[in-house]
Amino acid sequence: MTTIPALLLSALAMTLIVGVRYLIVSGAFAFATNRRNPALYRGLRPQMRREIGWSLASAAIYGMPAGLLAWGWAHRGWTRVYTDIHAHPLWWWPVSVLLCLFAHDSWFYWTHRWMHTPRLFHAAHAVHHASRPPTAWAAMSFHPWESITGAVVIPALVLVVPMHWTALACVLTIMTLMGVTNHMGWEIFPRRLVEGPAGRWLITASHHQRHHEQYRCNYGLYFRVWDRLCGTDRGLGRFDEATDGQA
Ligand SMILES: [Zn+2]
Ligand SMILES: [Zn+2]
DSSP states (O other): OOHHHHHHHHHHHHHHHHHHHHHHHHHHHHHHHHHHOTTTTTTOHHHHHHHHHHHHHHHHHHHHHHHHHHHHHHHHOOSSEESOGGGSOTTHHHHHHHHHHHHHHHHHHHHHHHTTSHHHIIIIIHHHHTOSSOOGGGGGOOOHHHHHHHHTHHHHHHHHSOEEHHHHHHHHHHHHHHHHHTTSSSOOSOHHHHTSTGGGTBOOHHHHHHHHHHSSSOOOSSBSHHHHHTTOOOOOOOOOTTTOTTO
C-alpha cells in the first residue's frame, strides 16, 4: 500500500481504538456510578451527550498523531518503543513509566495553567469546564484546541524515551483510568490512601474535583508536585454528601 492511504488507515484505526476505549471505560464507570448512586447524574443527560460528542471528536484528534507514529514505528523504525524486554535493564521498565507520567504531568500542568488565562480559557478550555459537575463521560471532553495539546504528548515522548511496549501500555492504561475516575463525581480510592502520605503527592478525583469547583487551582494531572511547588494546590475537594451515597 502506498504511504498516504496507509497513513490514513493507521490514523483511522487509532481513532477507532481511542474512541472505543473511551466508550467502554467511561461507559463502565458511568454504569458503576449509576449502580452506586442513581441520583448522582440525574438531570445531566444533555450535558453527558455533549461530553460524549466532544470526547469522540477528541478521539479523532488523538488518533491522527498516534496513527502517524504507529505507522512510522512499523515501517520506518521511528519511536524508541522496543519489544525485547532485555533490550534495556529491567529497572528501566518502572523508571520509564514514572518518567513518562511525570513528563506528561508537567506538560499538562503548564498547558492547563496557560489555558486558564482569560483569552485562552474561552477559546480552548471552557468546553471542559462546561461540565458542571463533570461525569465519567467528561474524560476526553475537550475543545479541539485543547485536544491538540493533549494528543501530541505521548507520541512526542515515545520518540525520545525508550519504552517497552508493555510500559507504554501501562502508561496509556493509567492515563485512561485516571482521566475517567477523576471526573466521575466520587472517590474510587480508599480515604486512607487519598488522605494519607501518598495522597499528598498523587492526584485522584478529590483533588481534581476542587479544580472543577474553584478553577484557578489544582491544575495537575497525576502528581501534586507542580501545584505544590507553584503554590496552586488548594487541597482536596469533598463530594456533595447529599448526592454521593457513600460520602
Ligand atoms: Zn477536568
Ligand atoms: Zn481547567
